Amino acid sequence: MQSRQPVLEDMRRRILSWDESGDGKALFLRCYMRMTENMLSAIEQHEFNDPAWVSKLLNHFADYYFVALRAYESTPNVAPQVWQIAHDAAVREDVLPIQKLLLGVNAHINYDLVLTLDDILRAEWASLSDNxxxxxxxxxxxxxxxxxxxxxxVQDEILEPAMPALSILDVIMGPFDEFLISKLVASWRETVWKNAESIWVLDDQDERTRIIRQVERDTISTARSICSNE
Known part of the structure; x- marks a missing residue:
């Protein structure tokens, strides 16, 4: 299984640098690093049917984040628009930490994950058994x-220090607020699978491009909804 340690170290270096410069992009990446660490643990503990396949997916998924980030750092308008929105908002003081996090999650799941699944499954789907x-x-x-x-x-260790009022909400709602976020992300990921499947079964490149562009428009619309109170 390919080691993810270099990527985790890259994440840590970037977080440290961004923390020192006060760059708000550290918020999402800190959460993403925690998720990556937990995914690695789940893979090592054989929580999945095919740990090697999940590891491959995890690797490729992270690549999309870093490719978009490097594009944004080099020439911002070359990066996917949904990442432009997320990274622009990350350094703004008038955007709440929870919004910054959700903007990153939206970009990485609703856009990047569709492309990741298409890349991985398009190559193998026809040869896979139903099982x-x-x-x-x-x-x-x-x-x-x-x-x-x-x-x-993430809420206790990352969001609450950045947004103390969230701790009050956590006391009032208990685990219900975490449940709502979990349900939201699970709903997004179900749509992601359906969107990706509608792409990877196609041979017509024009139709594939049309659906991918629609996915991008939908993800941008979600990003704007997240920031609708700005």
Whole structure:
């Protein structure tokens, strides 16, 4: 299994640099690093039907984040628009930390994950048995459990220090607020699978491009909804 340690170290270096400069992009990346660590633990503990496949997916998924980030750092308007929105908002003081986090999650899940699944599954789908296809989807869904376990720690250790009022909400609502976020992300990921599947089964490149562009428009619309109170 390919080591993810270099990527985790890259995440840590970037977080440290951004913390020192007061760059708000550290918020999402800190949460993403925690999720990546928890995914690695789940893979090592054989929580998935095919740990090697999930590891490959995890690697490729992270690549999309870093490619978009490097594009944004080099020439911002070359990066995917949904990441432009997320990274622009990350350094603004009038955007709440919870909004910054959700903007990053929206970009990475609703856009990047569609492309990741298409890249990985388009190459193998036709040759997979029905049982293997079911296992791929089951492993995709099982990630939701890791996300759910991660959300409470993210709220307590990352969001609350950045947004103290959230601790009051947590006391009032208990685990209900984490449940709502988990349900939201699980709903997004279900739509992601359907969107990706509608792409990877196609041979017509024009039709594939049309659907990908629609996915991008929908993700941008979600980003604007997240920031609708700005």
């Amino acid at each position: 293997k296809r079911t296992q791929r989807y089951a492993d995709h869904c099982r990630v939701n459990q890791v996300i759910s376990r991660t959300i409470d720690a």
